[in-house]
Amino acid sequence: MQEKGISLAVIQRLPRYYRYLGELLENDVVRISSKELSERMKVTASQIRQDLNNFGGFGQQGYGYNVEYLYTEIGKILGLDKQYNVIIIGAGNLGQALANYTDFERRGFTITGIFDVNPRLEGISIRGIEIRMLDELENFIKNNTVHIAALTIPKLKAPNVAKELVRMGIKAIWNFAPIDLNLPNDVMVENVHLAESLMRLSYNLKALEESNENNKK
Amino acid sequence: MQEKGISLAVIQRLPRYYRYLGELLENDVVRISSKELSERMKVTASQIRQDLNNFGGFGQQGYGYNVEYLYTEIGKILGLDKQYNVIIIGAGNLGQALANYTDFERRGFTITGIFDVNPRLEGISIRGIEIRMLDELENFIKNNTVHIAALTIPKLKAPNVAKELVRMGIKAIWNFAPIDLNLPNDVMVENVHLAESLMRLSYNLKALEESNENNKK
Numbered sequence: 001m002q003e004k005g006i007s008l009a010v011i012q013r014l015p016r017y018y019r020y021l022g023e024l025l026e027n028d029v030v031r032i033s034s035k036e037l038s039e040r041m042k043v044t045a046s047q048i049r050q051d052l053n054n055f056g057g058f059g060q061q062g063y064g065y066n067v068e069y070l071y072t073e074i075g076k077i078l079g080l081d082k083q084y085n086v087i088i089i090g091a092g093n094l095g096q097a098l099a100n101y102t103d104f105e106r107r108g109f110t111i112t113g114i115f116d117v118n119p120r121l122e123g124i125s126i127r128g129i130e131i132r133m134l135d136e137l138e139n140f141i142k143n144n145t146v147h148i149a150a151l152t153i154p155k156l157k158a159p160n161v162a163k164e165l166v167r168m169g170i171k172a173i174w175n176f177a178p179i180d181l182n183l184p185n186d187v188m189v190e191n192v193h194l195a196e197s198l199m200r201l202s203y204n205l206k207a208l209e210e211s212n213e214n215n216k217k
Numbered sequence: 218m219q220e221k222g223i224s225l226a227v228i229q230r231l232p233r234y235y236r237y238l239g240e241l242l243e244n245d246v247v248r249i250s251s252k253e254l255s256e257r258m259k260v261t262a263s264q265i266r267q268d269l270n271n272f273g274g275f276g277q278q279g280y281g282y283n284v285e286y287l288y289t290e291i292g293k294i295l296g297l298d299k300q301y302n303v304i305i306i307g308a309g310n311l312g313q314a315l316a317n318y319t320d321f322e323r324r325g326f327t328i329t330g331i332f333d334v335n336p337r338l339e340g341i342s343i344r345g346i347e348i349r350m351l352d353e354l355e356n357f358i359k360n361n362t363v364h365i366a367a368l369t370i371p372k373l374k375a376p377n378v379a380k381e382l383v384r385m386g387i388k389a390i391w392n393f394a395p396i397d398l399n400l401p402n403d404v405m406v407e408n409v410h411l412a413e414s415l416m417r418l419s420y421n422l423k424a425l426e427e428s429n430e431n432n433k434k
Contacts (some may be wrong), residue, residue: 015412042399082423097311104411107412131425192419196236201391
């Protein structure tokens with residue numbers, strides 16, 4: 001598989017292809033043309049062909065893409081042919097929401113530990129996983145393989161906890177705290193900044209209202 | 218204020234500028250040079266100057282940017298000089314997490330209603346907001362101004378509920394369901410696709426491991 005030189009923009013789009021192809025598979029669709037996929041995904045067919053040609057062109061002229069093959073190959077590219085153990089730091093609502101999300105498990109991400117500092121949460125189980133106290137984290141990481149740590153703790157605590165996680169050997173952090181973590185380059189950070197997402201919505205809503213007002217004039 | 222022709226990429230970056238400027242303000246920083254801001258944000262100074270010059274150049278040579286002015290102006294561009302009433306559809310963990318997030322309120326987004334179909338949740342209050350049953354939604358929207366609806370419900374229910382919301386007059390949807398909503402063009406949708414975010418992390422983790430393996434050779 002040729003993966004060199006794939007642009008970041010294409011990589012960013014792959015999870016969405018993967019989701020659509022997964023839905024097609026669930027509906028027993030065996031093959032799909034770039035045109036059909038284009039209509040479903042609201043992306044131009046030429047964009048789809050360009051994107052998917054990066055991976056050696058799974059499509060065949062006049063036949064379309066083999067859905068299962070493409071799904072499997074994109075899955076491999078995304079690293080989804082492996083299993084990932086995920087721990088959640090912060091067992092508040094958001095941490096519990098992530099722990100309860102069965103969708104992740106289907107994709108190979110298994111929640112193996114949940115940690116918090118609140119003693120009232122100690123021992124409570126979420127889908128069979130007991131909430132542990134944060135001071136048990138280091139031992140847990142020593143004795144269990146952990147691939148990814150999700151950070152669902154307050155902004156002011158996140159940078160230090162992230163540094164501790166890196167010291168303990170964690171190489172991938174899924175950060176929900178509204179702050180950028182300054183970590184070494186060999187640590188992968190994926191941010192989910194909810195407030196920023198909400199601001200993009202208010203920007204678009206404002207733009208919509210202004211365009212409506214202009215149309216009235 | 219000149220806002221025409223601002224690229225989507227710049228708009229996408231504005232919330233992050235806003236967050237950093239807000240932090241500077243909290244720390245009583247009055248002004249900042251593009252160089253300093255560049256070091257904090259890990260963006261090149263020339264990128265910062267280019268981005269911020271879109272709004273008429275708030276910076277002054279040798280003086281830097283006035284933090285409060287820039288914060289206020291970017292806030293206006295993002296529509297944050299207004300108040301938004303937000304309802305949450307789906308009072309599971311994720312919906313409750315959003316309702317408990319005080320950060321949004323500080324930015325002008327007030328949660329005014331929470332809805333669910335589970336009768337066991339009826340009447341439970343989250344930060345003073347009672348969970349209502351979904352069949353009360355239409356009346357609620359008739360009698361209260363609602364700017365934004367957050368959708369934290371299962372994937373299969375989301376498209377229909379979204380359509381109903383649009384029928385009831387909602388123009389902005391913050392969608393957490395892992396599905397694309399096909400709505401009219403005058404309805405703004407902002408998606409938070411958590412599984413896709415997690416896949417970007419597994420992709421990067423895989424790329425990191427491969428590069429480590431290659432370095433060992």
